[in-house]
Amino acid sequence: MRPTDQYATHIPKLGSDYVWHRVVEDSPHVYIAIDEDQGRRVEVQTCEMAIYRFDFGRLTECLAAHFGFDVRFERMHNDPACQIGVDSPLAGVSFPVFLQCYRISDAVLFATDRSDGPFILIQWGDEPIDDRTQRRLERHNGLLLTLDQFASLDKRGELVFADSATSQLNAFREKHLPNTDAANPNIGFATPAGCIWSDVSIRFVDQHSVRISVHDQTGIYLYSQMGLVDARNRQPTKQWELLANFAKGYGLMTWNSPAACRKNKKRREVLSATLRAFFRIAGDPIELTEDKKGWRCVFRIEPES
Template identity: 40%
Template sequence: MAYELDRPALDTALAKVFDLIEETDAGTDLPGTTRIGVYSPYAGYRFPVYLAIQIEPDDFSEAVDGLLGRNGTPFILLSPTRELCSSKAEKRLTDKRSGFVSLSESVAIGDKRQLRLLRPLDEILAQFRGTNLPPPKEDGAKAFFPTPPDATWGDVSIRFKDGHTVSVKAKSAGGVFNYTQMGMANKKNGDPTVQWELLKTFAEERGILDWSSNKAHRRNQKRRELLAADLRDFFRIEGDPFRLTDDGKGWQARFLISPDE
């Protein structure tokens, strides 16, 4: 009796166990190879994930070459075992900052025939993450904030600890950063930029800045645009972090912000 592999069901199960963002169009023009989802550990970082099931090493090698030729960015390639992935094929992947994962070494069938990981996902992808993700924090320079991939501006909170430091949260991620680490230091003298001062003003005004504030100024329009760009760059969340107030006479932060108390 011959059994046929339910490839869509397998792709879906693997996408779930590897915590991938699923895609509706998983097909590729490479035999035995499907794109099962996107690995997005942080906002702004998205890596395609493929599953290649071949019988012969040469077929697997052709799939590797095909994926490398079609992807301008790093990707992750899953395969049932390591047997078909020669050292040369794996080197071609690592040379392009891509990763290989053997399912037999990483996944097992658990209770109720559900797939489960044999090790934590971060450990399975440790080499890939080390190659493609920045370190969590860089002292004395702009820091990397690990914004969750599904975070919105409504999930962000900023609380000033003092004039130069803030406590930041975005869903499960958090940390304490100064103005330099948030990319708001003057390149000439290292002092806080006007964007940082405006961020402090928004904190003092509890997130709303309009003409009733003694800090209101016609130059704040341009400064707000620059501040919005700095915040988008730091958090890597799309969209404007500010909106017009209901009366159209001021700006309101889409995130929570509060002063040092």
């Protein structure tokens, strides 16, 4: 809890949760609690009437330190949940982390509406979840962690966590992380039948992943999923680097481009073959420009925004 600069106008009677005393300022910085029934006046300290507000930021920092996610605190007044961070266990992969603020059914709806894929939702208490909300949570691959079940306060008032939630989170990550085995990458986009290269759109999300759209099929893919991973060190290949440079030129590369070099000729051939295998589209995805002095992507490609 964090104290505010406001003071309460009433305080509870000692030993009672239902009887409240009115507080008045008797003189500058001197406050009196009035017992109307007994006709008594008792001086009270400002610490007894200070108004506290829950420190969402502090809770977020503690959760982030325990689970290892990045803090991205975004809260709007009256939202049923708020995003408090992003869990990124692997480059190019991220799961938004939400914290329940109001009813759990509304919090689940809020999280699913703002997530493109799997997400993590931290629930305050043990409010029961109805069948409809549970089905929605499962359909959107959401992980629900109940704060009361894995967090408590120690003797110093510090927040401590049990290992049970970490085990759940690790299982969630393992289930939803893509296959990054360099020897057997998960290659293959669900390209609709009859598509050509001009139907393909690629936009870089970050240095390790791209968002791909082909008609109504869309998804975020790591370099490893596209077969552009070095089997020796699991790092992106030179072909992935070339694809990123094409994105910086919005699909065009000439001898005036910063990344132009003679080695790109072979790299382009390998990149084209890899893209054909990934999308299962015939033809050359990267062709010579009309003046034969550069290359242009037949598909649309954009850099990270």
